Amino acid sequence: MNNGQFAFLIRHELKLESCRRFARSWYWIYIASVAVVLFVAVAIWGEAEGFKSEYLLLFSFGLPFVFCMIAFQKLKREWTGNTLGWWLALPYPRSRLLLAKLAASFGLAVGISVLFFAGVAIVETFNLLVHGLGFGDFGRFVKLELHFLLILVVVSPLMQALGLLIAAVSKSSLRPLTPLLWITFGLFGNVLNYLNGPADIEYGEAWGLFGGSVTGWIWLAVPAVWVVAALLFAGAVNVCKKYLVL
Amino acid sequence: MNEIRVGGMRFALDLSQPLYEQVLEQVRSSIAKGEIALGEKIPSVREMAQALKINPNTVMRAYQELERDQLTETRRGQGTFITTDADKVSHIRHRLAEEAVEEFLARMSSLGFTAEDIANILRAKGGEGR
Amino acid sequence: MSVAIKGEGITKLYAKRRALDGFDIEVPEYAITAILGPNGAGKSTFMRMLTGMVEPDAGTLTVLGERPSWQNNRRISYLPDRARWYQGHTVEKAIEWGARLLPEFRKDEAWELAGSLGLEADLETEGMSKGQEARLMLALCLAREVPLLILDEPFSGIDMLSREKIVAALIDSFSTRRQTVLICTHEIAETESLFDHAVFVNDGRTALAGSVEDLRAERGSMQDIYRRIYG
Numbered sequence: 001m002n003n004g005q006f007a008f009l010i011r012h013e014l015k016l017e018s019c020r021r022f023a024r025s026w027y028w029i030y031i032a033s034v035a036v037v038l039f040v041a042v043a044i045w046g047e048a049e050g051f052k053s054e055y056l057l058l059f060s061f062g063l064p065f066v067f068c069m070i071a072f073q074k075l076k077r078e079w080t081g082n083t084l085g086w087w088l089a090l091p092y093p094r095s096r097l098l099l100a101k102l103a104a105s106f107g108l109a110v111g112i113s114v115l116f117f118a119g120v121a122i123v124e125t126f127n128l129l130v131h132g133l134g135f136g137d138f139g140r141f142v143k144l145e146l147h148f149l150l151i152l153v154v155v156s157p158l159m160q161a162l163g164l165l166i167a168a169v170s171k172s173s174l175r176p177l178t179p180l181l182w183i184t185f186g187l188f189g190n191v192l193n194y195l196n197g198p199a200d201i202e203y204g205e206a207w208g209l210f211g212g213s214v215t216g217w218i219w220l221a222v223p224a225v226w227v228v229a230a231l232l233f234a235g236a237v238n239v240c241k242k243y244l245v246l
Numbered sequence: 247m248n249e250i251r252v253g254g255m256r257f258a259l260d261l262s263q264p265l266y267e268q269v270l271e272q273v274r275s276s277i278a279k280g281e282i283a284l285g286e287k288i289p290s291v292r293e294m295a296q297a298l299k300i301n302p303n304t305v306m307r308a309y310q311e312l313e314r315d316q317l318t319e320t321r322r323g324q325g326t327f328i329t330t331d332a333d334k335v336s337h338i339r340h341r342l343a344e345e346a347v348e349e350f351l352a353r354m355s356s357l358g359f360t361a362e363d364i365a366n367i368l369r370a371k372g373g374e375g376r
Numbered sequence: 377m378s379v380a381i382k383g384e385g386i387t388k389l390y391a392k393r394r395a396l397d398g399f400d401i402e403v404p405e406y407a408i409t410a411i412l413g414p415n416g417a418g419k420s421t422f423m424r425m426l427t428g429m430v431e432p433d434a435g436t437l438t439v440l441g442e443r444p445s446w447q448n449n450r451r452i453s454y455l456p457d458r459a460r461w462y463q464g465h466t467v468e469k470a471i472e473w474g475a476r477l478l479p480e481f482r483k484d485e486a487w488e489l490a491g492s493l494g495l496e497a498d499l500e501t502e503g504m505s506k507g508q509e510a511r512l513m514l515a516l517c518l519a520r521e522v523p524l525l526i527l528d529e530p531f532s533g534i535d536m537l538s539r540e541k542i543v544a545a546l547i548d549s550f551s552t553r554r555q556t557v558l559i560c561t562h563e564i565a566e567t568e569s570l571f572d573h574a575v576f577v578n579d580g581r582t583a584l585a586g587s588v589e590d591l592r593a594e595r596g597s598m599q600d601i602y603r604r605i606y607g
Contacts, residue, residue, distance in 0.1 A: 085424075085429070085456020085459050086461075089427040089428075090446070090449070091479060245390075246424055
């Protein structure tokens with residue numbers, strides 16, 4: 001498979017997702033309503049101690065689960081949409097086909113994360129403007145967001161490889177293992193909660209990571225996470241090669 | 247059985263008999279009857295296959311046999327044409343006539359009629375001005 | 377006549393049934409072969425084995441001289457059974473997908489086929505009837521210059537007019553291209569005149585196989601034979 005074809009396949013995977021969703025008007029209405037509620041809430045309670053935009057960041061704890069489901073659905077849709085024959089019979093190795101799904105899922109994950117944090121930053125800006133608090137602390141807020149974003153980006157491949165694996169296993173002779181995988185989903189997905197443990201978000205500390213209370217070895221976790229992600233991905237590829245029940 | 251008209255010829259195909267033979271026979275028949283004129287162009291393999299809704303290979307086999315019989319000739323780039331040789335057509339007419347008579351005689355014989363019976367019946371029928 | 381596909385003793389067992397049980401088959405090259413039989417006879421399982429989607433539990437299978445694999449799929453154009461097309465596509469996008477990802481795809485032919493099959497460029501998948509979707513998928517399969525074409529139930533659940541268009545497109549394709557074609561279908565009445573060779577499958581095995589014209593001379597139409605075997 002040449003690079004042009006691989007890139008095309010990734011674009012194809014991306015377009016499958018977005019086309020339908022953004023075309024539906026109720027989606028935009030929903031987003032607009034949430035935005036309005038947020039802005040109103042901030043306007044009313046946004047002063048120094050009442051409602052902090054940092055609390056909004058807590059919603060990002062759910063994103064790893066969302067990312068896993070994106071990858072899960074990407075694969076599952078091949079058989080629920082009856083396009084499995086087209087996909088599996090493509091003259092390319094399963095690893096490439098699944099990698100394209102993973103890459104597209106990752107792209108979506110990054111996109112969603114960036115949009116989320118940009119949105120929260122906008123809310124915070126609104127907050128500061130409305131209450132005339134000045135932008136001194138804004139830089140620190142954005143830095144906090146970037147820490148969260150970094151964690152999400154690192155963890156996303158893991159959650160998404162897991163999503164692909166769960167989808168593949170659910171349509172294979174290894175189906176009985178599926179509950180175990182969903183438990184893993186619950187354990188791994190909660191990552192932001194674990195990391196946040198030692199910190200206190202209300203006082204603007206992300207977590208021990210950057211506050212200095214945890215040492216540099218934490219950075220080893222990044223390749224470790226990706227190694228596990230690679231293993232899960234290899235598992236998904238193997239299931240698709242040998243164990244699928246059509 | 248639906249009758250299909252293709253290029254001046256009439257076809258009625260029975261799926262419980264080999265199709266190639268039927269196509270062949272029915273083209274020969276059309277030629278013998280003069281439904282298509284000497285030198286006239288007949289539909290291409292593809293057109294015939296489309297019209298009859300059958301496998302082009304089957305049509306091809308029939309066409310090849312026709313060419314072996316010299317009833318048709320293929321001109322490169324132009325298509326397939328009925329021979330301009332009237333003798334060939336007359337020959338096939340006689341052959342078909344012989345086949346028809348053979349069949350008739352065989353049936354009559356299986357019904358128990360002798361040659362004389364047959365001759366009598368024919369004479370009687372002949373008088374009716376068919 | 378050389379053989380495009382050869383299967384010997386192919387067996388596939390599922391939890392509760394034997395899809396294929398010592399299935400033998402030889403598909404001749406450059407002819408149109410039909411695999412016939414009722415549901416559950418193992419036909420689709422076999423078709424999936426040809427593209428490497430399913431592996432036999434036992435037996436040997438060679439497709440175009442090679443064992444089934446994704447590499448071999450370069451030379452095979454496969455219309456899957458009960459297939460649908462991707463949501464969010466149009467006819468144009470589908471042809472683009474074919475042009476980019478399917479080897480030996482002929483884009484101009486695809487457009488010609490789309491035209492003769494009555495498909496407009498901006499027709500969306502969501503807005504297509506089943507017949508239109510079937511015609512689109514067939515167009516994508518026929519627009520490839522490959523030695524083997526496999527059609528799994530191309531007529532299933534399709535309206536009569538779409539079926540006629542599909543038959544016409546197939547006849548056109550057979551007239552112009554030298555290709556081995558393997559079809560599996562229930563719709564024998566409308567399609568038996570297209571077959572060169574037939575294989576009747578019953579209980580995971582070959583019940584009867586041979587040249588269709590020979591079978592006609594010996595036993596009658598394919599429909600008659602079908603009734604006698606399965607009736």
